[in-house]
Amino acid sequence: MKKFILVRLVNIVITLFIIATATFFLMKMLPGSPFDEEKLVDLTDEARMEFYARYGLDEPLYVQYLKYMGNLVQGDLGLSYYYKDQPVNSLIMGRIGPSALLGFQAVVLGLSIGIILGMIAAFRHNTIWDYFTMIVAVLGVSIPNFVLAAILQFYVGLQWGLFPVAYWESYESSILPTISLAVTVIALIARFTRNEMLEVLQQDYITTAHAKGLGDLTVLIKHAIRNALIPVITILGPVFVSLLTGSLVIENIFGIPGIGSLFVDSIKMNDYTTIMGLTLFYSSFFILTVLVVDILYGIIDPRIRVHGKG
Amino acid sequence: MQDTKQQKKFSDDLFQVVGRREEQSEKINRPNLTGLQDGWLRLKKNKAAIGSLIILLILLVLAIIGPYLSSYSYEQTDYEKVFMEPNSEHWLGTDKFGRDQWTRLWEGTRISLYIAVLAALLDILIGITYGAISGLKGGKVDNFMQRIIEILVGVPNLIIIILLIMIMKPGILTITLAMVITGWVNMARLVRGQIFKLKNQEYILASRALGAKNRRIITSHMLPNTLGIIIINMMFTIPSAIFTEAFLSFIGLGLQEPLASLGVLINDGFRSMRNQFYLLAFPSIVIIGLMVCFNLLADGLRDALDPRLRK
Numbered sequence: 001m002k003k004f005i006l007v008r009l010v011n012i013v014i015t016l017f018i019i020a021t022a023t024f025f026l027m028k029m030l031p032g033s034p035f036d037e038e039k040l041v042d043l044t045d046e047a048r049m050e051f052y053a054r055y056g057l058d059e060p061l062y063v064q065y066l067k068y069m070g071n072l073v074q075g076d077l078g079l080s081y082y083y084k085d086q087p088v089n090s091l092i093m094g095r096i097g098p099s100a101l102l103g104f105q106a107v108v109l110g111l112s113i114g115i116i117l118g119m120i121a122a123f124r125h126n127t128i129w130d131y132f133t134m135i136v137a138v139l140g141v142s143i144p145n146f147v148l149a150a151i152l153q154f155y156v157g158l159q160w161g162l163f164p165v166a167y168w169e170s171y172e173s174s175i176l177p178t179i180s181l182a183v184t185v186i187a188l189i190a191r192f193t194r195n196e197m198l199e200v201l202q203q204d205y206i207t208t209a210h211a212k213g214l215g216d217l218t219v220l221i222k223h224a225i226r227n228a229l230i231p232v233i234t235i236l237g238p239v240f241v242s243l244l245t246g247s248l249v250i251e252n253i254f255g256i257p258g259i260g261s262l263f264v265d266s267i268k269m270n271d272y273t274t275i276m277g278l279t280l281f282y283s284s285f286f287i288l289t290v291l292v293v294d295i296l297y298g299i300i301d302p303r304i305r306v307h308g309k310g
Numbered sequence: 311m312q313d314t315k316q317q318k319k320f321s322d323d324l325f326q327v328v329g330r331r332e333e334q335s336e337k338i339n340r341p342n343l344t345g346l347q348d349g350w351l352r353l354k355k356n357k358a359a360i361g362s363l364i365i366l367l368i369l370l371v372l373a374i375i376g377p378y379l380s381s382y383s384y385e386q387t388d389y390e391k392v393f394m395e396p397n398s399e400h401w402l403g404t405d406k407f408g409r410d411q412w413t414r415l416w417e418g419t420r421i422s423l424y425i426a427v428l429a430a431l432l433d434i435l436i437g438i439t440y441g442a443i444s445g446l447k448g449g450k451v452d453n454f455m456q457r458i459i460e461i462l463v464g465v466p467n468l469i470i471i472i473l474l475i476m477i478m479k480p481g482i483l484t485i486t487l488a489m490v491i492t493g494w495v496n497m498a499r500l501v502r503g504q505i506f507k508l509k510n511q512e513y514i515l516a517s518r519a520l521g522a523k524n525r526r527i528i529t530s531h532m533l534p535n536t537l538g539i540i541i542i543n544m545m546f547t548i549p550s551a552i553f554t555e556a557f558l559s560f561i562g563l564g565l566q567e568p569l570a571s572l573g574v575l576i577n578d579g580f581r582s583m584r585n586q587f588y589l590l591a592f593p594s595i596v597i598i599g600l601m602v603c604f605n606l607l608a609d610g611l612r613d614a615l616d617p618r619l620r621k
Contacts, residue, residue, distance in 0.1 A: 015464040142601035144553050146560050147594045150580045245468050264561050283465045
């Protein structure tokens, strides 16, 4: 197990190094400059050089690269080009709260409803409950979350006036965005739980448990649910991806000051350092999620023995 | 004692030798079906999948002929008639520039479908080649090729797509390419896994023992047995490509006006939904319809083509 984690960590460092290098040079390849060139024309040569020097842009490319990587090792993502002189680190830190809250609420809501729906669908296989769950599952992955968010905003927010339409003012502002994010998660998890549960209910040990004389409920709680829920951990990776893509649009639709809207804004403003910083941030988060899932899976499910291979 | 009794009861002339006809016992009574025909027979029983297929065909036909059914073009503006509700002249109303929404909707559907199908086809082409080389070669080559895939899998796809689109100018081809650059990985992994599994099957060994060359093993054993997975994966790729394109257009990184795609239309509709909800409603209905139908069809195909998953 230790060796497995070590190998994975080395791989992660290599992956992140390649991602950082690739984004750095991609950003340098971009046409145009992050600054308003027309304003810079008015500056004297000296002032312009000073301006470039502040962002380290006066040096040759490889020096810039080495400096960037050096800072990166120390966890410094550099200065934002657009938000004057703000370090990208503090930009991300200042914006992470709302995104984290939304993500957390969506995962909790998605997991609880998804698991319950999936369970019921499997217990009542081929009944109206099962069909209902399957419809929810198909619709949930099929309706793009930004379409759902727009429709919720129109009906629930504007027409019925139940919840705030936009902005981040009170806790209630987080309700519509959370629902928009959670629907995909519910769909993914309900479907997965249902299939796992159906599989488990066919196993011999369930028959054995019944044969021992255990009641339906005891069999379900003590034998079936436990085994069916373990693999659910494995879809946390896709869940994370769906939350990430969701946050990019949904924070924009609802005007939430989170990192998703920061990312989209920095793309529109050509704020390269922020784009790079967030790319690395998202990638590290994603990679670590996958790693934690794999480790947890190995710990919880003794059938999975990892021997240093992915 | 009993034997003799029985013999008396049933005398020999009651029996008749019919013989065992070799050719009859081995005769194949049913027509010989290929894997795909077999899959089609099973798919036909799946009402949801067939319904989806029909709706998809209708949407496809509308996407092809729809723009020609009205007398307007998708970029033709008319500032006298902006924001018109659906009426007999403009069936689905007009937008902020007085452009006919019926024409724009089907033009947009066509572009979205075009991008999605093209991306899926390219994914398959690259994925199969990469996966097959990786799987067949094995050893060091495979190891190296898998490392590359691991790195690509490590980053959320959408981030790569966004970065690529920032470098290249947004357009139909750029969006497709950006999606393909991340999309083929899935296919390559599936094909590699399948080939690894097939490589060690006994019937492949038998085929080799009978003198079959590599080429024959690939074309007549590996390919047919991988085809199901490829089709299923393609059917799941198309809706996710439709989603990605719409997503990019929605955050302003996709196609630019006056071009229409479902994402562009939804973005437009979202901006004016407060007073002109119909601008958002129609493209949303079409995109949801496409996504639901493709997903249901893909589910149906998976049940039909992948016998291991059959319940």
